[in-house]
Amino acid sequence: MSSSSSVRRKCKTICNKLSLLRPIQIVNRAFRSDRVLDALAKASEEKTANIVLYNYPSFSGAFSALFAHLFHHHLRLPCLILPFSSVVPLRVEDLCFDGLQKCYFLDFLGPRGFAAELSRRTSCKVIGFEHRKSALSTASSNDNTMFHVDIEKSSSTAVYEFFLNELSQVQSVDGEAISLIKDGDRSRIEAMLKYIEDVDLRRWTSPDTKSFRIGIGEYRNMLNCITNPHMFDQLLEMNCMDFVAKGNSHDNNRHDAARKLLNKVFKIRLGRGTYGECLATRADGNSELSDEMCKELSIRSAAAGLRPIGAVIYMKRNNNLKMCLRSTDSCADTSEVAKAYGGGGSRRSSSFIIRMDEYNHWTTIGYHPISMEESL
The missing domain is CATH 3.90.1640 (inorganic pyrophosphatase (n-terminal core))
Incomplete structure (x- = not known):
């Protein structure tokens, strides 16, 4: 390990300790003050x-x-x-x-x-x-x-x-x-x-x-x-x-940030193919942009001849995966997939927890990454 990496790691540790010393700002909601x-x-x-x-x-x-x-x-x-x-x-x-x-x-x-x-x-x-x-x-x-x-x-x-x-x-x-x-x-x-x-x-x-x-x-x-x-x-x-x-x-900035994260897009077989195929990506560490990423993937998925649904998957703390589904097409019902796997939502927006072994069945057969140019 390089000395520069060691120094950066030590600095980060010190900064984290100092941040704990900062006073916590609590919003005063006691209106009977x-x-x-x-x-x-x-x-x-x-x-x-x-x-x-x-x-x-x-x-x-x-x-x-x-x-x-x-x-x-x-x-x-x-x-x-x-x-x-x-x-x-x-x-x-x-x-x-x-x-x-x-x-x-x-x-x-x-x-x-x-x-x-x-x-x-x-x-x-x-x-x-x-x-x-x-x-x-x-x-x-x-x-x-x-x-x-x-x-x-x-x-x-x-x-x-x-x-x-x-x-x-x-x-x-x-x-x-x-x-x-x-x-x-x-x-x-x-x-x-x-x-x-x-x-x-x-x-x-x-x-x-x-x-x-x-x-x-x-x-x-x-x-x-x-x-x-x-x-x-x-x-x-x-x-x-x-x-x-x-x-x-604000909306444009979030969409721009989401597009920059869509550099590793791939096809998944929804419900092992029961509900068709769509484009998906992993968003580990960037789940706050999952809505924007899903909607962008929905548009690209439709353009690619797949179902007009975008899927974003990220790891939860309990080592389970959460899959978010969005559609920009009113004819597509994302909730039918989510409900089949214990989740819920509306036609255009839904989500559910999926086990890793089940998720693998959605990606392994016919799986191949798609470049950004291919998905556009």
């Missing part, structure tokens, strides 16, 4: 009439909170806005103080019985907005609780329309109508709401929605208005096309 309780104590002292709780970490919840913030700001109504997390949720007693008149639940309805108990103990009116089907069974309104559950409309869109309507009934001192959002921001914000709704309701009506979801995903950690006092200003500046471009760039 001292800062939140202090804010509630201050609201109690000042007899704040309105409290807004919004679902965290949800963009629908955050934008709903923005609209509540703008509404109360325009009318100069005292209001406390707080993120609500199911990880460490607020308690009913935290919100019980004299003077509370309204409590908004935005993009969630709270734990079972939470709203009813809060309304009973404070006599405040609880107004909730939710779009998930799971809320239908718990959304029972009465004189003091009013729940808006619409599974055809995202919570943020419903809240936006609600506060627009509320504000339309109020006139400014000079008799002019008050705008919830400035004219220069309205179309951009409404475009953001359309993309958010497309994601929330899983409609995917726009071809850019998946890129939007990828591009905006990393900004979830900014949706806590307690730890991020600039949240509302940041939300007002968001542009959906920026996130689409960011998502497209």
Whole structure:
């Protein structure tokens, strides 16, 4: 062994030891924190009439909170806005103080019985907005609780329309109508709401929605208005096309990286030939790119006259192999293969664990590696 290799190995060992000394960063998800309780104590002292709780970490919840913030700001109504997390949720007693008149639940309805108990103990009116089907069974309104559950409309869109309507009934001192959002921001914000709704309701009506979801995903950690006092200003500046471009760039980079790994492609006999043949590759150490690699192989497999399925295989920790199957052709059903071997998934995406001895039956007969040029 060369001396340079020995030095590199020693350096790597030292670096690994040093990395263990670095402090572990833990994301603070304790939303019933001292800062939140202090804010509630201050609201109690000042007899704040309105409290807004919004679902965290949800963009629908955050934008709903923005609209509540703008509404109360325009009318100069005292209001406390707080993120609500199911990880460490607020308690009913935290919100019980004299003077509370309204409590908004935005993009969630709270734990079972939470709203009813809060309304009973404070006599405040609880107004909730939710779009998930799971809320239908718990959304029972009465004189003091009013729940808006619409599974055809995202919570943020419903809240936006609600506060627009509320504000339309109020006139400014000079008799002019008050705008919830400035004219220069309205179309951009409404475009953001359309993309958010497309994601929330899983409609995917726009071809850019998946890129939007990828591009905006990393900004979830900014949706806590307690730890991020600039949240509302940041939300007002968001542009959906920026996130689409960011998502497209991320997607392209992953596909480029996946293509570079497809230098050893071979044919496999799915189910020992029962389900036809397709192109495959091993991805040991690169399983995070298996989806992109599979889809690229699916296209190449179809071009080669094989089934339009791509297979990526990699070793699991228990020395078993995992096989991922993807298809870019709606006519191909990858799940029939996966289910036959104890796995599952959908027509276009599935996976299963396969023993090495069984896998060998899929590759040994007629097996030969295919160069990148041949598979293109």
